[in-house]
Amino acid sequence: MPGPVVQGVQSAPARAAGQASAPIQAPIPLLAEGTIKLVLMSSGAVLIARLRHTSDRDGQPAFQLLRPRLVQEEQSGWQLQPFLDQLTPQQDLVVFKSAVASLLEPAPALLSQYGDESRQEVPKAASPLERLKQAFQDFTDSIDGNQPPIA
Numbered sequence: 001m002p003g004p005v006v007q008g009v010q011s012a013p014a015r016a017a018g019q020a021s022a023p024i025q026a027p028i029p030l031l032a033e034g035t036i037k038l039v040l041m042s043s044g045a046v047l048i049a050r051l052r053h054t055s056d057r058d059g060q061p062a063f064q065l066l067r068p069r070l071v072q073e074e075q076s077g078w079q080l081q082p083f084l085d086q087l088t089p090q091q092d093l094v095v096f097k098s099a100v101a102s103l104l105e106p107a108p109a110l111l112s113q114y115g116d117e118s119r120q121e122v123p124k125a126a127s128p129l130e131r132l133k134q135a136f137q138d139f140t141d142s143i144d145g146n147q148p149p150i151a
Contacts, residue, residue, distance in 0.1 A: 034066060036111060036120070038104040041095075046071040047083055048106055048114045054094060061097045067118040068093065071110070078110055080117050 034052040041047065049068035056062040068083040084090070106114065114120070 034064075036106065036114065038071070038106045038110075039063075039065065039068070039100055040102040040104065042099050042101045048080065048110065049083075050118075050120060051103070056094060056096060062094050063097060063100060064092060064094050066092045067120065069114060069118065078113070080114060 034050040036048065037051045039047040039049060039051065047065065047068045048071055049065035052064040052066065054062050054064045065083075069080040070083045072079045072081060082091075084093070
């Protein structure tokens, strides 16, 4: 007697050893949820990824890393390698917040390189004046947010 029939499931031929085919990724727009950060892991690895705040299965705070790349220093500059390449076909992963030592802003050149390699729109580098205006606005917002409402 034949087993149950499941629609939509097809068996794919096994890939030959050492033959990796990266799936074509849809571009991620600039206004997508999350921000691109350098992620210093507690293990010492340095990654660059689009980062979203989420929770793990138990409801504990975690980060979702979209299209993470391992940042490695080479003689000619920085090299970006897909994180966990050849270990899993997954492109995105969730890590515990305790696994992350620090979150940093990437340098504009590294940000641009990451955007090209991971097919994501990245923000343009802000001028010093724009950064000063943004810092002042953030400061003003933080003061305004701490004031009690005026009756």
